[in-house]
Amino acid sequence: MTPAQTHPADRLLSAIDxxxxxxxxxxxxxxxxxxxxxxxxxxxxxxxAFGCGICQAITGIIPCVKIQSACYxxxxxxxxxxxxxxxxxxxxxxxxxxxxxxxxDIGISAEHYAAAMFGQNRAEWATVNxxxxxxxxxxxxxxxxxxVLVRTxxxxxxxxxxxxxxxxxxxxxxxxxxVSKTGKSSMGQRGFxxxxxxxxxTKSGEAAALRARMPEQIFLVxxxxxxxxxxxxxxPCFRHDGxxxxxxxSRSVIFPTGSGGADWISPIQRAAESxxxxxxxxxxxxxxxxxxxx
Amino acid sequence: MTPAQTHPADRLLSAIDxxxxxxxxxxxxxxxxxxxxxxxxxxxxxxxAFGCGICQAITGIIPCVKIQSACYxxxxxxxxxxxxxxxxxxxxxxxxxxxxxxxxDIGISAEHYAAAMFGQNRAEWATVNxxxxxxxxxxxxxxxxxxVLVRTxxxxxxxxxxxxxxxxxxxxxxxxxxVSKTGKSSMGQRGFxxxxxxxxxTKSGEAAALRARMPEQIFLVxxxxxxxxxxxxxxPCFRHDGxxxxxxxSRSVIFPTGSGGADWISPIQRAAESxxxxxxxxxxxxxxxxxxxx
Numbered sequence: 001m002t003p004a005q006t007h008p009a010d011r012l013l014s015a016i017d018x019x020x021x022x023x024x025x026x027x028x029x030x031x032x033x034x035x036x037x038x039x040x041x042x043x044x045x046x047x048x049a050f051g052c053g054i055c056q057a058i059t060g061i062i063p064c065v066k067i068q069s070a071c072y073x074x075x076x077x078x079x080x081x082x083x084x085x086x087x088x089x090x091x092x093x094x095x096x097x098x099x100x101x102x103x104x105d106i107g108i109s110a111e112h113y114a115a116a117m118f119g120q121n122r123a124e125w126a127t128v129n130x131x132x133x134x135x136x137x138x139x140x141x142x143x144x145x146x147x148v149l150v151r152t153x154x155x156x157x158x159x160x161x162x163x164x165x166x167x168x169x170x171x172x173x174x175x176x177x178x179v180s181k182t183g184k185s186s187m188g189q190r191g192f193x194x195x196x197x198x199x200x201x202t203k204s205g206e207a208a209a210l211r212a213r214m215p216e217q218i219f220l221v222x223x224x225x226x227x228x229x230x231x232x233x234x235x236p237c238f239r240h241d242g243x244x245x246x247x248x249x250s251r252s253v254i255f256p257t258g259s260g261g262a263d264w265i266s267p268i269q270r271a272a273e274s275x276x277x278x279x280x281x282x283x284x285x286x287x288x289x290x291x292x293x294x
Numbered sequence: 295m296t297p298a299q300t301h302p303a304d305r306l307l308s309a310i311d312x313x314x315x316x317x318x319x320x321x322x323x324x325x326x327x328x329x330x331x332x333x334x335x336x337x338x339x340x341x342x343a344f345g346c347g348i349c350q351a352i353t354g355i356i357p358c359v360k361i362q363s364a365c366y367x368x369x370x371x372x373x374x375x376x377x378x379x380x381x382x383x384x385x386x387x388x389x390x391x392x393x394x395x396x397x398x399d400i401g402i403s404a405e406h407y408a409a410a411m412f413g414q415n416r417a418e419w420a421t422v423n424x425x426x427x428x429x430x431x432x433x434x435x436x437x438x439x440x441x442v443l444v445r446t447x448x449x450x451x452x453x454x455x456x457x458x459x460x461x462x463x464x465x466x467x468x469x470x471x472x473v474s475k476t477g478k479s480s481m482g483q484r485g486f487x488x489x490x491x492x493x494x495x496t497k498s499g500e501a502a503a504l505r506a507r508m509p510e511q512i513f514l515v516x517x518x519x520x521x522x523x524x525x526x527x528x529x530p531c532f533r534h535d536g537x538x539x540x541x542x543x544s545r546s547v548i549f550p551t552g553s554g555g556a557d558w559i560s561p562i563q564r565a566a567e568s569x570x571x572x573x574x575x576x577x578x579x580x581x582x583x584x585x586x587x588x
Binding site for chain 2: 028068070071073074076077078079080081084102103104105106107108109110112113115116119120129130131132133134135136149152153154155156157158159160161163164165166168171174175178
């Protein structure tokens with residue numbers, strides 16, 4: 001991050017304020033599910049057109065897109081070109097961009113990955129795997145924001161992430177402590193770090209403890225909607241003032257019922273509006289309940 | 295992996311037998327260090343020419359290349375094209391190909407990554423991050439071999455990987471147990487699984503315990519040479535019969551002293567020969583010492 005840039009956390013929080021809902025759409029394009037009107041194009045051209053159309057459709061409703069790198073990488077150089085086009089479209093729309101690549105390597109290779117994720121006008125945030133340690137995470141902070149995988153939403157994650165260490169906390173909590181400490185050197189103006197955390201929506205029972213361990217991290221919360229997470233599940237990811245988390249839905253927004261035909265944009269727009277409203281209302285409801293109790 | 299293909303572990307072990315040394319060269323091309331005769335080309339063209347030259351230079355000496363994806367990804371679509379050219383050159387030389395991308399994601403995204411790593415005649419093996427759990431690892435085994443990061447060579451890894459769990463083993467050992475169990479469904483003819491493990495050469499104190507927990511895993515052992523690992527350090531990664539590990543050196547082979555000029559191939563060839571001999575002699579010496587003791 002150069003001094004002239006806005007801090008990634010401040011920029012993300014401002015974008016959330018502008019639309020009034022802390023939500024993110026996950027762009028995970030799968031060729032077989034694309035609208036029929038995109039058939040006949042090459043795979044890379046079709047997923048680029050799909051992603052660019054979604055960015056335009058959700059602008060003003062959703063502040064942020066999380067782009068799943070795997071869906072583009074599988075199409076080789078042309079897939080990377082489609083990814084670049086999609087990132088450019090998202091930026092042109094003013095959306096905050098998160099490149100979901102879950103990279104993680106030792107120092108010098110992490111620097112190459114940071115260059116790949118953030119260089120050449122690419123993303124503002126990236127997801128990062130912290131298993132190799134924080135020396136594999138800090139190179140990302142020199143160029144942008146990074147969400148470290150702390151607690152993921154998939155069933156197989158429990159076997160490792162929820163195991164206890166000898167001092168009693170879980171392995172996910174041990175990573176949370178490393179993230180909290182490392183993030184202190186990259187604080188923005190609004191009380192949040194450029195080092196955030198991924199905490200899955202389906203792990204709501206663990207979210208409050210993780211929030212307490214990481215008060216200065218923005219939580220990126222995938223797994224809402226199609227993966228099973230509800231508004232009640234994600235509320236513990238927020239601070240008491242309703243800030244500090246961004247809820248991500250992918251399939252339920254980008255592949256809604258009725259989106260397979262010629263007008264595939266309108267169903268996606270309606271799904272995005274419904275998703276943004278559901279999360280906003282859920283947070284307001286919880287805050288009203290809190291203030292009544294107090 | 296289709297039934298017609300050779301099992302990835304069998305193929306790797308046969309390639310090691312053919313040259314007589316269990317070694318691997320890490321291709322981590324860095325633009326600033328390339329030979330001066332490659333100057334003036336585009337970044338992607340230069341790293342492709344460098345990688346293809348190295349593959350030809352080491353053929354017959356070294357059985358295997360590990361290609362660091364980050365070094366190519368940072369150059370966008372053209373970098374991926376350079377990666378594809380390098381993988382094609384390695385295959386044409388008969389080298390076993392390991393794509394070091396350290397990917398890791400939940401099931402469906404892991405399938406996309408597996409398609410990216412192994413599809414379109416790409417690599418035979420990939421490195422994978424298992425922090426998300428084994429449901430993010432198994433999709434790779436349907437198409438090729440996977441080395442899961444168990445114990446990495448970087449200093450920052452200790453803070454997490456060598457911490458004890460409540461049942462006494464380290465977190466790295468907990469992952470090792472998951473890898474050992476998951477790998478049983480993908481065994482080759484020669485007693486090793488298509489699911490291997492990354493165990494850094496600088497963590498020799500922990501290697502014997504990891505070998506005991508993962509008897510059927512091939513260990514990919516980075517960190518030899520420039521990163522500080524010695525032959526004595528890597529011996530505990532092998533089974534007693536001298537099989538089951540592949541030692542990787544990167545910078546000490548691809549950027550040897552005197553390799554900056556017009557004839558950059560010869561110094562690399564000499565460095566590869568010296569590296570292969572050092573590891574071979576070290577293993578034979580240890581086996582002779584064992585047989586004398588017995």
